[in-house]
Amino acid sequence: MSFQWSLWKREAVGTLLLAGPLTVAQLLQMGMGFIDTVMAGRMGAAVLAAVGLGSSLWALMLLGCIGAVMAISPLVAHLNGAGDEAAIADEFHQGLWVAMLVGIVAVPITYGLAAMLPLLNVDPEIAPLASEYLKVSAWGMPGLCLYLAPRYLNEGLSNTKPVMLVQFLLLPLNVLGNYLFMYGGWGFPAMGAAGAALSTAIGLWLGAAMMFGYLRFGRRFQSLALFSHFHAPRSREIWRILKLGLPIAIAIILEVGMFSAVAVLMGTLGKVEMAAHQIALNYAGLMFMLPLSISQAITIRVGHAAGAGDVRLAVARGWLGVVLSGGIMALSATLLLLFPDVIVAFYTNDPEVTAMAISLLFAAALFQFSDGLQVAGSGALRGLKDTAVPMVINMVAYWAVGFPVAWLIGIYWGVGPQGLWGGLVVGLTLAALLLNTRLFLVGRKKVLHTQFSAT
Known part of the structure; x- marks a missing residue:
């Protein structure tokens, strides 16, 4: 048990040391x-x-x-x-x-x-x-x-x-x-x-x-x-790199595109709603830098272990990154729930905007944990050179489910800004669930393949 603890501690320190400069x-x-x-x-x-x-x-x-x-x-x-x-x-x-x-x-x-x-x-x-x-x-x-x-x-x-x-x-x-x-x-x-x-x-x-x-x-x-x-x-090598990289690009654009589309819908509701949305989104964006950096560090460390032929370590590093990222964003969500008024006060003293922004920060607290899990799962899968399926997952989670739910609740049912952010919560939560399920399946397959090859 002590060996396992020392191993996880060493791996966590290694990931955070890589992620620190990326965050800055x-x-x-x-x-x-x-x-x-x-x-x-x-x-x-x-x-x-x-x-x-x-x-x-x-x-x-x-x-x-x-x-x-x-x-x-x-x-x-x-x-x-x-x-x-x-x-x-x-x-x-x-x-x-x-x-x-x-x-x-x-x-x-x-x-x-x-x-x-x-x-x-x-x-x-x-x-x-x-x-x-x-x-x-x-x-x-x-x-x-x-x-x-x-x-x-x-x-x-x-x-x-x-x-x-x-x-x-x-x-x-x-x-x-x-x-x-x-x-x-x-x-x-x-x-x-x-x-x-x-x-x-x-x-x-x-x-x-x-x-x-x-x-x-x-x-x-x-x-x-x-x-x-x-x-x-060499065309063959260039295509090999693009085949890995283009799905990453599309997956990123699909996620960011959903947030941009929700911002456009928010702009139709009024200036108070748009200002509150900008405040909540800016804070969420700042906090997202932490799991994003961990995700990039996971890609590096998972790829390094996979290249060395240690598939078990590669998969373990992926899951460690998911735990670290989820833990950090759970802490962020706790701060949002406990001190929303303090956070909003850094941005505005307008009472209408403040009240609206606080309500949106509660919605943001709901997707903080999911956001950390989905970006970490994505980073681990990139380290295992798995990018095509995550791209499809992002397409489904954000555009087949997340954005339609945001429009349905926020605009069609008239709930307003909280409804639009509800769609963000649904999209990110579904992405987190599917991407980490994919990581489990890919990781298990690679470990079983290694065991079979060894025998």
């Missing part, structure tokens, strides 16, 4: 969005609304690129676990070709989103500003993907500190870029919303340069020979 990096990235919002707000409501709308649409492209390139992490983790250093450079090079392909394709798609704005009946004062935001930010997409490739190489090697350091350096540069391009500091033309996009795009290219500089001069990468010989693209 993601909070710093959210801080960049917060700074953009604050600085845009000083230029008037139209610029603020344009940055908000443009960044929301751009975020869908961002998440799609992240998901498609994220496949590098479990693939490298498997090779690292197997001790196959010679194959890591080739895997990285093929992943880099995928990243460049995804980044190039993302540019015209982002332009397409800008062209669609008139079809969304957006305020005519806001639409052209948001359109310019998207067109400028589109040119940062290749830089984003070139940043992601070395990031996920590092994560696959269980090295999560570089991404934290890069985000730490980019935060003040984003403030400087906004001052120069949004406000027209030091003689630059004031570009408003487009200036915020330009600052972000430049930051993405700088982040890519920093990550490649780290790979080139970091001593720990010398044995991998990443730059001694660059491997040409």
Whole structure:
């Protein structure tokens, strides 16, 4: 029993040490969005609304690129676990070709989103500003993907500190870029919303340069020979990476898309409801960074154990991550239930908004635990290279069940904001149940296969 406890304790510490820098990096990235919002707000409501709308649409492209390139992490983790250093450079090079392909394709798609704005009946004062935001930010997409490739190489090697350091350096540069391009500091033309996009795009290219500089001069990468010989693209390998990565991208977009669609429905109910929704969602988003980071750490550690041929350890690490993630979000839900008024007071002192936001925080408390379980289950399955079925699960949970329930209760039955959030609770809870059932089935199958092979 003491051995088992020491083993679980060691595994938990290893997971949390990997997740810590990722949490900080993601909070710093959210801080960049917060700074953009604050600085845009000083230029008037139209610029603020344009940055908000443009960044929301751009975020869908961002998440799609992240998901498609994220496949590098479990693939490298498997090779690292197997001790196959010679194959890591080739895997990285093929992943880099995928990243460049995804980044190039993302540019015209982002332009397409800008062209669609008139079809969304957006305020005519806001639409052209948001359109310019998207067109400028589109040119940062290749830089984003070139940043992601070395990031996920590092994560696959269980090295999560570089991404934290890069985000730490980019935060003040984003403030400087906004001052120069949004406000027209030091003689630059004031570009408003487009200036915020330009600052972000430049930051993405700088982040890519920093990550490649780290790979080139970091001593720990010398044995991998990443730059001694660059491997040409091979269609079969590129398709193998995309086959793993595209379902991740679609699954992420399906989940975030449900939240975006509910926000659109919320906007039809009134400004008080929308403000309360934003408060509750912002807090939930901040807390979600913790299980999200654990999920990414699980992918790495599960992939490493699976690559080393220790399937039992891989599955155990997956379930440990689920327990850690669920425990953290259970604590978050407890705080929501005990101190909702304290949390809302950080955001507003408007009595109407406060009352509505508190009621939504109670709904948020219900899905905190489910949210932690579903993202952890997803991360463990990625580590086992299982991404196609989780994509289908997200489609069913969020769009066949969650969103229709939100519309039915919130809009059709007229319950309002609490009904819309009830749909979120249902969608996330179903996703958590199905994804962790899938993890149980896949894990059991792999363990039984290993036992059969051994005999």
